[in-house]
Amino acid sequence: MFKSKSATAYFQSLVLLISTILIFSCSSAELVPMDLKKVPLIPTPVSATATGESFEITDKTVIFTSGDFLSIEQFAQEARNVTGHPLEISPMISSPSNGNMYFQIAEIENKDSEAYELEVSNNNLVLKANTEQGLFYGIQTIRQLMPASIESGRLSKEIVYLASGKIIDSPRFEYRGAMLDVSRHFFGVDVIKRYIDYISSYKMNKLHLHLSDDQGWRIEIKSWPKLTEVGGLTQVGGGEGGFYTQEDYKEIVRYAQSKFVTIVPEIDMPGHTNAALVAYPELNCNKKDPNPKAYSGIEVGFSTLCTRNPEVYNFLDDVIKELAAMTPGEYIHIGGDESHVTEKEDYIYFINKVQKIVSKYGKKVMGWDDISAATLETGSAVQHWAKKENAIKAVAQNAKVLMTPATRTYLDMQYDSTTPLGLHWAAYIELDSAYIWDPATQIDGISESQIIGVEAALWSETIDNLNEIEYMAFPRLIGHAEIGWSPQKGRSWDEYKFRLAKHEERLVEMGIDYYRSALVPRNANDGLQLNNP
Numbered sequence: 348m349f350k351s352k353s354a355t356a357y358f359q360s361l362v363l364l365i366s367t368i369l370i371f372s373c374s375s376a377e378l379v380p381m382d383l384k385k386v387p388l389i390p391t392p393v394s395a396t397a398t399g400e401s402f403e404i405t406d407k408t409v410i411f412t413s414g415d416f417l418s419i420e421q422f423a424q425e426a427r428n429v430t431g432h433p434l435e436i437s438p439m440i441s442s443p444s445n446g447n448m449y450f451q452i453a454e455i456e457n458k459d460s461e462a463y464e465l466e467v468s469n470n471n472l473v474l475k476a477n478t479e480q481g482l483f484y485g486i487q488t489i490r491q492l493m494p495a496s497i498e499s500g501r502l503s504k505e506i507v508y509l510a511s512g513k514i515i516d517s518p519r520f521e522y523r524g525a526m527l528d529v530s531r532h533f534f535g536v537d538v539i540k541r542y543i544d545y546i547s548s549y550k551m552n553k554l555h556l557h558l559s560d561d562q563g564w565r566i567e568i569k570s571w572p573k574l575t576e577v578g579g580l581t582q583v584g585g586g587e588g589g590f591y592t593q594e595d596y597k598e599i600v601r602y603a604q605s606k607f608v609t610i611v612p613e614i615d616m617p618g619h620t621n622a623a624l625v626a627y628p629e630l631n632c633n634k635k636d637p638n639p640k641a642y643s644g645i646e647v648g649f650s651t652l653c654t655r656n657p658e659v660y661n662f663l664d665d666v667i668k669e670l671a672a673m674t675p676g677e678y679i680h681i682g683g684d685e686s687h688v689t690e691k692e693d694y695i696y697f698i699n700k701v702q703k704i705v706s707k708y709g710k711k712v713m714g715w716d717d718i719s720a721a722t723l724e725t726g727s728a729v730q731h732w733a734k735k736e737n738a739i740k741a742v743a744q745n746a747k748v749l750m751t752p753a754t755r756t757y758l759d760m761q762y763d764s765t766t767p768l769g770l771h772w773a774a775y776i777e778l779d780s781a782y783i784w785d786p787a788t789q790i791d792g793i794s795e796s797q798i799i800g801v802e803a804a805l806w807s808e809t810i811d812n813l814n815e816i817e818y819m820a821f822p823r824l825i826g827h828a829e830i831g832w833s834p835q836k837g838r839s840w841d842e843y844k845f846r847l848a849k850h851e852e853r854l855v856e857m858g859i860d861y862y863r864s865a866l867v868p869r870n871a872n873d874g875l876q877l878n879n880p
């Protein structure tokens with residue numbers, strides 16, 4: 348069809364005008380967030396009531412606090428970066444004035460040590476919690492009420508407003524964990540710290556480190572130095588491996604504590620021990636593999652400690668003694684999975700003896716659910732990953748269960764058959780499948796009160812750097828954080844997918860190269876509406 352030059356120019360200016368109006372009206376709606384129910388919070392809070400206004404952070408805003416808290420200092424610095432305002436920190440005053448933010452340890456209605464209450468009005472912002480940990484979680488929520496650029500530290504070009512309303516919040520489960528396998532591939536202290544930043548900002552409070560396996564021993568044990576000098580030198584694919592010195596480990600523990608994350612260290616045994624056996628062959632008596640060599644493949648179930656050799660228990664006494672002394676958390680994880688070449692009665696004998704050593708050093712036992720074959724010590728917890736009957740056997744012995752079903756929570760499982768990393772022996776796990784499950788109905792006969800929480804596990808046979816960790820973990824990890832924190836009632840994929848879609852801009856600001864699932868709607872604003880009361 349013929350178009351005159353002037354008609355084309357007219358048409359082009361019209362398009363320009365309409366798009367300018369559209370961009371202006373959309374961005375101004377976004378710039379002054381007025382509806383708390385449309386803020387894509389993850390994990391979603393127990394209750395959020397919108398009041399239709401907004402709080403403006405100005406160059407006069409002061410952060411008043413009832414104590415000297417690192418998390419408030421860190422938040423203030425992030426907020427300064429994003430707003431460009433000085434945001435001075437000042438001791439709490441008795442008569443609050445308008446325009447300020449108040450962070451206060453105070454008794455709130457919910458006595459849970461992790462609970463918080465947040466009230467935002469057009470006058471001020473007030474966060475209250477029973478403990479510093481509760482304040483920390485409230486701060487994570489406030490961060491998500493701020494522009495996404497708080498994640499990168501970029502100055503916002505616009506005035507910063509927070510949607511007004513009241514949030515009352517506390518966790519569903521006490522244990523909200525993530526596991527990193529640092530044995531199949533080794534990750535340095537900086538990577539671990541970065542993962543701690545990620546998980547803690549989604550209110551997760553445990554990092555389980557899988558510190559030993561067939562391919563590498565990753566924690567220095569001073570009384571058995573060859574564990575790391577020899578057993579730490581390898582990894583899957585033949586790379587050079589690595590290990591944490593005791594100082595490194597203590598640094599990880601300290602950093603985690605500053606973000607209210609407890610480290611749960613795992614020494615996997617009696618199977619998955621090839622690296623230890625290469626370092627100390629006297630701990631081996633496996634007739635099928637009398638001369639263990641460094642292993643860089645990904646098969647499982649071929650190694651075992653010599654369960655009837657008393658020297659093995661001297662060894663484990665030293666290992667657990669040194670590990671327990673550096674670990675403030677209550678659990679030592681003893682693994683116990685896939686010991687296919689250990690005779691059943693030897694396995695039971697072994698697990699029973701190792702539990703006594705863990706108790707002797709003042710810690711509780713955690714193990715993969717396979718350990719329910721043994722007689723579990725009081726206070727033990729089993730980590731359910733595969734066989735439901737194992738978890739049922741554990742609760743019959745009054746143990747608690749940590750839910751890590753491989754078909755839902757294994758972050759190394761591929762999203763679909765085209766995923767370039769990962770494995771799929773348990774399942775392909777798309778985002779909906781990772782999200783649509785309830786820990787309390789996962790196993791018939793195991794109810795909410797028998798479950799301590801949820802853990803998302805990232806095995807590293809195919810993963811050897813932070814980018815790859817991020818691609819497999821995100822965004823499934825944050826869905827698991829929500830399953831651990833938020834009430835089951837009201838949780839639905841059809842609501843979550845819109846929230847996740849909008850929330851993804853934060854992952855971009857964090858610099859995370861996450862998996863872009865086709866299941867996440869790209870026109871997120873259309874359906875975004877929090878479900879909570």
Ligand code: ACM
Nearest residue numbers: 684685715732753
């Ligand atoms: C496991 O996946 N072997 C616990």
